[in-house]
Amino acid sequence: MSIRSSGATLWANLYAIYCRELQQYFGAPLAYGVAGIFWLLGGFFFFTVLLAPGGLIGAIAAQDQAGGGGPPIDAAYEFLKLYLGLLGSLSMFILPVLSMGLYAEERKQGTLELLATSPVTNWVVALGKLLAILSLYIAIVLPLMLLEAIALSASDPPIQPGVLLLGHLGLVLMAASILSLGMFISSLTSSTVLAAIMTFALMLLLWVMDVIAQGIGGGFGEALGHLSLLRHFGDLTEGIFDAGGLVMFLSYIGLGIFLTAQSIEALRFQRS
């Protein structure tokens, strides 16, 4: 029996898991259904933010007609902030759906036993799955970026590349955090519906943590506020880079992978 050298094993396994997961998503109707709904609502929000009565263009036109009183509106910046904020809110509904089957399906199909009896570590499987589902999310979001590009290309003065980059980085980091925690929840149950509901509940909690923190107030409230996804996501969409926010997102992602690996390991000690 000839076996690969151990140095190459890790990356080869990661790549194998990544490819298999992607193949599964693109071979199943769920991803297309989710993408379709996301594009429809994303397009609607685009129209609302930019073109609908009371939208950004209407507001600028109204200001011009009023003689240009008040502070000038940076249309590109405002558009990006509003649109990414709406995409973030919209993502709250699709991310639990994307993450719900990551492990729940494996448990249902019995394929977890295949992975657990293969020379692949639990965290490599978890990381491969997370990268694959994140790739799917990015693939779903990308077409809407085309709409964004069209709108932003007409802006004068053009938007700063740093703001553009940070905004989208925020969207990806926020999605990766939720997907990672959703993956952990998915590893706890073989019910995909339950996994989706629990992920949504957890995400909602993290999303509104800022509001809760403000309600509590004091040092504890302040500390709690740092856990808020909304606050850190908001900072990035406004073009504000905060190292603390970046660490918080990466911590959520790492925590999700770690807990997933531990959860799968714990299955070995449970009676089935």
Added chain:
Amino acid sequence: MIEADQLSKTYGDVTAIRDVTFAVAPGEIMGFLGPNGAGKTTTMRILAGFLPASQGTARVADCDVHRDLMAVRQRIGYLPELPPLYPEMTVEGFLHFVARIKGLPAGDRSERVTWTIGRCGLADKRSVLIRKLSKGYRQRVGIAQAIVHNPPVIILDEPTVGLDPRQNQAVRELVKSLAGDHTIILSTHILPEVSMTCDRVTIINGGQVVASGSLDALSHYGTTELSYEVEVAGAAQLAQAQLYQVAGVHRIDVMLDSQPQGDEVRSRLKVQAQPGADPGSAIATRLVGAGMNLYELRRGQTSLEDVFINLTTTEVAEDVAEIEGAETPAAEQSADETFADKAVREPIDEAGESVAADAPVASPSTPAAPAPTAPAPTDSSDPEVQ
């Protein structure tokens, strides 16, 4: 190649298996028999590196299942009871994926997948989605994923469950053809399957191994008094007179008397030997010496089914006792005596202390134990009854 040494697995207060010990030599196929809930799957999962044992250890392909877990996983092919298949993948795509995560180098992968597809009779299904396959073909894909990386050890948990007789035969032949190059553990409920496929058998009941040995040796299990069937020319009375003079003969039953066959008559008798005696050659010498034409002399054998039922029927008795409640004798047993204790003890009592030279040997954990037994990986003739 596979050595399980005093393996135990507990979940809280529940003992799934206890002190499971057996060995399988390289190239052998070992049948793993036992009623539902006996601990077969738990044992196989421990050997496959899926479950950790609570006590004891096991070595698979020279690697310890606890210390060298990843090495064990690389060296085994495992088919769980529910074949682990991704329904949305094609057969070929799935086998490529398994070959990758099992660590086969990219250069060998295509050749190996093609070989496996051919070997498992999946050539005309290689591009078909697994969800579109029949149960029989899915089972074949399950076996294919277990052998695609050419592991030295293959563990198959009920590979023929739910298959029709033709599919059964195909899977059986496939498994048999893998022997020699691979060491195989096969669990099943179908006893003829074991007889046709396996070299050795280990029977587990109530979480403990109750017998382990070659098929031939197990066929003599429980036969403390040997019996023989004799076919001779002439009347049964004449043969009886001669046979009663043979030392060690206990009883003679006439099965057929003076049946015409050609131009002579023949009789058929069943000779029961005294406990511990083996008068086979003396019977032949006596009859031939008396000038009687001896056409057949055959020692009676216990079927594997008899052995299995004998060793596992206590499970039924235990179930009945549980239903009847606390007034039953079973309920009056000592609190620390587990079901497994009783399940193991009773068959041994029935077997008695005296066993034939090639019959199973009782283990130290049983009342009838004459000598301790250790795993005997290369001894295929001497079974252990525990």
